[in-house]
Amino acid sequence: MSGPTSPVPVPDVFDPRQYARGVPHDRYRLLRDQHPVAWQEEPEVLGWPAGPGFWAVTRHEDAVRVLKDSSTYSSYLGATQIRDPDPADLPFIRRMMLNQDPPHHRRLRVLVSRAFTPKRVDRFETVVRERARSLLTRAVTEARAGDGTCDLVTQVTDDYALLNLTDLLGVPDTDRGLLLHWTQRVIGYQDPDEAGVPTLGPDGKPVNPRSPAALRDMFDYAHALAVHKRRNPADDVMTALATDPELTAPELEMFFFLLVVAGNDTVRSAAPGGLHLLAEHPEAYARLRNGEVGLATAVDELLRRHPPVLTFRRTAAQDTALAGTRIRTGDKVVVFHASANHDERVFPSPLTLDLTRSPNPHISFGDGPHVCLGAHFARLQLRVLYEEVCGVFPAGGLSLAAPPRRLVSNFINGVKSLRVGVVDV
Numbered sequence: 001m002s003g004p005t006s007p008v009p010v011p012d013v014f015d016p017r018q019y020a021r022g023v024p025h026d027r028y029r030l031l032r033d034q035h036p037v038a039w040q041e042e043p044e045v046l047g048w049p050a051g052p053g054f055w056a057v058t059r060h061e062d063a064v065r066v067l068k069d070s071s072t073y074s075s076y077l078g079a080t081q082i083r084d085p086d087p088a089d090l091p092f093i094r095r096m097m098l099n100q101d102p103p104h105h106r107r108l109r110v111l112v113s114r115a116f117t118p119k120r121v122d123r124f125e126t127v128v129r130e131r132a133r134s135l136l137t138r139a140v141t142e143a144r145a146g147d148g149t150c151d152l153v154t155q156v157t158d159d160y161a162l163l164n165l166t167d168l169l170g171v172p173d174t175d176r177g178l179l180l181h182w183t184q185r186v187i188g189y190q191d192p193d194e195a196g197v198p199t200l201g202p203d204g205k206p207v208n209p210r211s212p213a214a215l216r217d218m219f220d221y222a223h224a225l226a227v228h229k230r231r232n233p234a235d236d237v238m239t240a241l242a243t244d245p246e247l248t249a250p251e252l253e254m255f256f257f258l259l260v261v262a263g264n265d266t267v268r269s270a271a272p273g274g275l276h277l278l279a280e281h282p283e284a285y286a287r288l289r290n291g292e293v294g295l296a297t298a299v300d301e302l303l304r305r306h307p308p309v310l311t312f313r314r315t316a317a318q319d320t321a322l323a324g325t326r327i328r329t330g331d332k333v334v335v336f337h338a339s340a341n342h343d344e345r346v347f348p349s350p351l352t353l354d355l356t357r358s359p360n361p362h363i364s365f366g367d368g369p370h371v372c373l374g375a376h377f378a379r380l381q382l383r384v385l386y387e388e389v390c391g392v393f394p395a396g397g398l399s400l401a402a403p404p405r406r407l408v409s410n411f412i413n414g415v416k417s418l419r420v421g422v423v424d425v
């Protein structure tokens, strides 16, 4: 394993606690300018053991290169989270397509893509819109009856993301609470505040929420749901997967887990992240509301400024060099999406919110073989939500009533609370 060689101090962008204060743009900029591939220590944090350290990749060009070149930067060797998995769990984790490399990855990707056709996804627009409208109307009504404010996260966007995903998958209404519990356990585990997160196991060590033991109940559920779907087919993703003869039962269960995590917390982050930006930029919001700027470019610009995923990890499969830095076989290489999205080498005035920005080659959905499978569904949900928000909140009426609360995580750019004032027109 290689170590640090640069004499100039390198700021820390690993500690998950700093992300509760905001994305560390100043540190990212320093890294991009001075140490584009920077060695990061991985000390013990919040009871999690120390790790060997990793390379932080912060420039757009290098991030795209890492994401595209899977033969040099593997998703399989050490999986895709910064923290090293327990070696005993690795074979299990590698059954998920997220943690595979081509050519193996390709087989699963082709199979599950069949269930995600734009035609199937687009059929959900009507229900998604009704949901946005009813959640927003209820939140505004409650605000008027109360202190004139509502929390867009707990009253609108958390339910919106989860319920849209359960519709797409075909999860019955009665089981939706289970999905929320599972995603909170897997994503919120670095945040001591997150409800229902089991932090310590019987040995006094934090429980790894991605271990086979912790996921057993979710897998049993996926199995039972697939049996149900074969008997009661419908036009949803789980029916398409359960009736595909080429997908094995363990593959289907693993894919269900991937979808529950990948499809929920990302939208749960993107939606309030985008609304927060609009609340901070009333002139941009007014232009969106009166139709001066298009929703398609607006959705992508909001995703660029607030990428729901902060990092994804790869492992060097061979000795290589990136931006002049030597990387050894086995080193961890971590892409920092929020930094790449604000690289001034690619995006003019990167901290400016420009809802008409085009081209906008942000990497919020990743790049290369693992580029997000749910991007079309995510964009649909965000476009519909912003459209409905524009109908409910008057120009200048989307204003913060309190500073947002953010998740303690170096993985998900999470917003836990976004309280806004409701103004009567």
Ligand code: HEM
Pocket (backbone or CB within 6 Å): 067, 075, 080, 097, 098, 099, 109, 165, 168, 258, 259, 262, 263, 264, 266, 267, 270, 307, 308, 309, 312, 363, 364, 365, 366, 367, 369, 370, 371, 372, 373, 374, 375, 377, 378, 379
């Ligand atoms: C704004 C919302 C979303 C964002 C920002 C996002 C982001 C990402 C990113 C960055 C990756 C690449 C991972 C890597 O490089 O290793 C990814 C992969 C993936 N996403 Fe999303 N995602 C979003 C929504 C969704 C939704 C709604 C679904 C499903 C309903 C979904 C399903 C997936 C799957 C299955 C993969 C794995 C693809 C593969 O390994 O080939 N995502 N996503």
